[in-house]
Amino acid sequence: MxxxxxxxxxxxxxxxxxxxxxxSAAAAFMxxxxxxxxxxxxxxxxxxxxxxxxxxxxxxxxxxxxxxxIAASDVLMFFLLIRVRKGLVFTDLSVALLRHVAWGCFAxxxxxxxxxxxxxxxxxxxxxxxxxxxxxxxFKNAVEEAAEIKSxxxxxx
Amino acid sequence: xxxxxxxxxMAKRKMSLNELSEKVGITVANLSVLKNNKxxxxxxxxxxxxxxxxxxxxxxxxxYVGGDKQ
Numbered sequence: 001m002x003x004x005x006x007x008x009x010x011x012x013x014x015x016x017x018x019x020x021x022x023x024s025a026a027a028a029f030m031x032x033x034x035x036x037x038x039x040x041x042x043x044x045x046x047x048x049x050x051x052x053x054x055x056x057x058x059x060x061x062x063x064x065x066x067x068x069x070i071a072a073s074d075v076l077m078f079f080l081l082i083r084v085r086k087g088l089v090f091t092d093l094s095v096a097l098l099r100h101v102a103w104g105c106f107a108x109x110x111x112x113x114x115x116x117x118x119x120x121x122x123x124x125x126x127x128x129x130x131x132x133x134x135x136x137x138x139f140k141n142a143v144e145e146a147a148e149i150k151s152x153x154x155x156x157x
Numbered sequence: 158x159x160x161x162x163x164x165x166x167m168a169k170r171k172m173s174l175n176e177l178s179e180k181v182g183i184t185v186a187n188l189s190v191l192k193n194n195k196x197x198x199x200x201x202x203x204x205x206x207x208x209x210x211x212x213x214x215x216x217x218x219x220x221y222v223g224g225d226k227q
Contacts, residue, residue, distance in 0.1 A: 156198040157183065157191045 010085050017078040024071040031067065035059045042119060051118060059118055066111045073104035090147040098140035105133030160220045163192045166211045180210035 004012070035056055043050040080097045083089060112126035167177060178185045183203060190196050204215060
């Protein structure tokens with residue numbers, strides 16, 4: 001597969017970020033329907049432990065919290081991609097953006113853990129989100145070190 | 158910490174930053190970074206060029222100031 005030029009790759013990432021945000025905005029209107037489908041599917045599989053209307057409210061709330069976290073993280077990644085495009089990658093602000101996105105992943109993991117009360121499979125989502133947050137934290141540490149090295153290099157006369 | 162006494166030597170030699178920049182071959186911006194103690198490292202080649210331009214020794218430019226003297 002041919003290598004995509006860096007600038008084109010960044011633009012592709014920016015487009016994906018915008019599309020993800022648009023999808024998140026559309027999903028905000030579909031969450032009640034999604035929750036209803038998920039609950040009815042679960043009730044058909046586990047008829048002995050059916051979820052009622054009060055539980056469905058909690059499912060909808062948790063889904064909206066997850067969507068807000070995803071949308072906020074997407075906005076932060078969009079700002080980070082803009083900085084990448086300007087050549088301002090190894091800076092303190094980029095490190096801060098990565099840190100916040102990593103914490104967003106951990107928050108998503110916590111929401112998925114809460115969702116596990118109703119849907120056991122969401123524990124898989126919780127684990128994946130926590131792992132992604134961990135990967136982002138390691139990457140943040142690497143960028144932080146690179147920022148320090150760049151700063152020292154820039155201020156070498 | 159290391160203190161840069163570049164402005165002292167420039168005043169003694171009556172040399173402006175622009176003149177020193179032309180003689181040393183470093184931009185005025187980088188010399189300002191050095192003069193204002195913002196630099197994190199200095200190349201030997203830069204020190205060599207500055208001492209040559211200002212006709213001075215390294216210790217005239219660089220001074221170690223210990224913690225108790227700050």
